[in-house]
Structure formats: structure tokens, C-alpha cells
Amino acid sequence: MNELATTFLETYAAGGEPEGGWTYGKALQQARLDYTPDSLKRLDALLSQIRERARPTRAQLDTVPGRNFESLIVFYLMEFARRVSHAQLQWHDLDSARRALPPGVVLDDSPANRLVVDAPANAAVFRPLEWLEARLLGEDAVMAPANYVASVLSQLGHDGPPIWFTTMFTIGRLGSWNMMMAADGQGVWPALVTGKAPTSLRPLERIDLKQAVAHCFHLLEDNPDDEAWQVASYPGYAEHAGEKVDAVIVMGASYGPQPARLAVAFPFRPARGDRPLVILQPSLVETNLPIEVVGKLSGALERGIRHFGWAVAGSWDEHYQA
Numbered sequence: 001m002n003e004l005a006t007t008f009l010e011t012y013a014a015g016g017e018p019e020g021g022w023t024y025g026k027a028l029q030q031a032r033l034d035y036t037p038d039s040l041k042r043l044d045a046l047l048s049q050i051r052e053r054a055r056p057t058r059a060q061l062d063t064v065p066g067r068n069f070e071s072l073i074v075f076y077l078m079e080f081a082r083r084v085s086h087a088q089l090q091w092h093d094l095d096s097a098r099r100a101l102p103p104g105v106v107l108d109d110s111p112a113n114r115l116v117v118d119a120p121a122n123a124a125v126f127r128p129l130e131w132l133e134a135r136l137l138g139e140d141a142v143m144a145p146a147n148y149v150a151s152v153l154s155q156l157g158h159d160g161p162p163i164w165f166t167t168m169f170t171i172g173r174l175g176s177w178n179m180m181m182a183a184d185g186q187g188v189w190p191a192l193v194t195g196k197a198p199t200s201l202r203p204l205e206r207i208d209l210k211q212a213v214a215h216c217f218h219l220l221e222d223n224p225d226d227e228a229w230q231v232a233s234y235p236g237y238a239e240h241a242g243e244k245v246d247a248v249i250v251m252g253a254s255y256g257p258q259p260a261r262l263a264v265a266f267p268f269r270p271a272r273g274d275r276p277l278v279i280l281q282p283s284l285v286e287t288n289l290p291i292e293v294v295g296k297l298s299g300a301l302e303r304g305i306r307h308f309g310w311a312v313a314g315s316w317d318e319h320y321q322a
Contacts (some may be wrong), residue, residue, distance in 0.1 A: 005075040061111070077145060086166055087166055164260045173201070175304075178233055178266065183313035189204065190213055192230065260287070265284075
């Protein structure tokens with residue numbers, strides 16, 4: 001569904017239409033959805049005209065062009081919020097949402113649940129079609145697009161800047177990835193994840209280890225590529241129960257008006273003979289944030305660890321020793 005969202009937004013930006021087209025295509029292009037604040041005002045005017053003049057019906061919205069139109073609008077609004085917040089947003093259809101979301105999230109078969117957005121780092125779920133269909137079909141006044149985006153940003157930022165949660169979530173994902181590699185006998189090598197490619201876990205070139213680690217520090221400290229955030233890992237050591245043990249150190253940095261620096265150690269005992277690798281309790285090594293804030297971020301770290309699905313060597317839980 002993330003790929004579908006990207007395809008729709010790129011197709012619109014290029015002046016095209018998806019297979020089956022979308023209702024109100026000419027008016028959509030005139031709205032110039034270009035991620036500026038004024039575009040939300042133009043979208044508000046478009047939706048008002050559609051509601052008052054075209055008066056769409058449930059049946060019209062359930063056609064292929066109608067669904068495509070609705071999809072584009074909600075894809076755009078959530079992408080607008082993502083660009084502002086740097087939150088990680090994942091689109092789901094109803095079936096995949098039921099599989100991916102926590103058991104406590106109950107979704108019925110209503111059309112409003114055809115597209116669901118998960119913000120795993122922030123433990124938030126959004127159903128933007130519910131807002132859009134109320135705007136198009138409802139009789140009561142519904143908040144404007146700018147206000148809807150503001151409500152999404154408010155929920156994402158309830159416990160602190162969303163970019164902090166994204167950074168800590170990615171620390172968890174990269175730490176879990178490193179543990180998978182180590183458990184599979186592939187060893188630990190410096191790796192990087194950036195805001196411009198948040199789903200790509202990229203090992204650095206296998207040259208000199210010291211140079212690779214130094215390059216990680218350079219990237220996070222100097223940010224030469226002007227990333228919104230980035231996370232890097234390298235092999236090291238940590239103290240666990242008074243003992244020096246092997247560890248993967250995962251560093252995260254976010255930039256902007258409220259920069260964050262975080263480093264988490266993922267200690268482990270390497271496999272020995274018939275004994276598999278044992279993952280020990282991760283621990284905070286360094287941060288510039290108050291400890292009470294870090295406490296709120298701990299949930300994002302745990303969700304990031306669990307979010308990464310191991311492709312080999314079992315799972316995190318099979319190797320973890322509490």
C-alpha cells in the first residue's frame with residue numbers, strides 16, 4: 001500500500017491519472033496539490049464545491065474513479081503530515097491492517113477502513129477516509145484539510161517531536177537487524193539508515209573497520225547530506241552485570257530546531273559451540289535529552305525492535321534473555 005500511495009502521488013504530480021482514472025480529475029489538477037500551506041486551502045475549496053454542487057453519493061464514491069479520487073486525497077494529506085513531522089507512516093488495506101495492528105485495534109468492514117495508516121514509532125493509527133467521507137457525504141460541518149493535518153500532527157507529537165520517536169524506532173530496527181546478522185553468523189559491520197531512505201538498512205563498504213566507524217561518526221555529526229535524521233551502528237562493547245561483553249552500538253541523530261542525540265548498546269553473547277547467540281538487555285549509552293523524555297521514547301525503541309521481522313536465524317524473542 002505504501003507503493004500504491006507513492007504511485008498515486010507521483011502520477012498526480014506528473015499530470016496523469018491511474019488505471020480507471022479519478023473522479024473530478026480536472027478540478028484536482030486545478031487544486032495544485034504541491035505540499036504548500038496554500039494547497040490545503042485550495043483542497044478545502046475543492047471539497048466544499050464537490051459537496052455543495054456535485055453532491056456525491058455513496059454509490060459514486062464506491063466506483064473505481066471514486067475510490068481513486070478518495071485515495072489520492074488521503075494519500076496527499078498524510079504525506080503532507082509525514083513531510084512536516086518526519087514520522088514513519090505505513091499504509092494498509094483492511095486485511096493487512098488487521099494483521100499488522102495490535103489486537104486492541106478493532107476495524108469493522110466499513111468503507112472508511114479501506115485505507116488505514118499506522119505510525120508504529122508513535123503507537124498511533126489513523127483512518128483518514130472517515131474524515132474525508134464525512135466531509136463529502138455528511139450533513140454536519142467537518143474540519144478543513146489544514147485542521148485535519150494539524151490534528152494528525154498533534155497526535156503524532158503528543159509526547160514530543162515525532163522525529164525523536166522515528167529516530168529511536170529506527171535505532172530499535174537497526175539493532176534488531178544487527179542481532180539477526182550476528183545470530184546468523186554473518187558478523188557485525190557498520191550500517192546506516194537515513195531519513196531519505198528510511199526502509200533501507202545499508203551496510204557500509206567493507207573496508208577498514210576503523211575508517212567505517214569514523215565515517216559513521218562523521219555522517220551523524222556533520223550531516224553532509226542534510227538528512228532530517230539518520231541512524232548508524234558499529235561493533236563495540238558494553239557493560240552487562242558488571243562484565244564487559246560484545247555489543248552493537250546504535251547511534252541516532254535528528255536535526256532541526258530540536259536536535260536529538262541518542263546511542264543505545266545492544267549487548268550479546270556470541271554463539272559458542274552448540275550454544276546460540278544470546279541477546280542481552282539493551283541499554284542507553286548517551287543522549288542529550290532529559291531522562292523523562294527518554295522514558296517516553298523507550299516504547300518506540302521496543303516497537304522498532306519488534307517491527308523488524310527476522311528473515312533468518314529465528315527471531316529476537318528466541319535469542320533474547322531478559
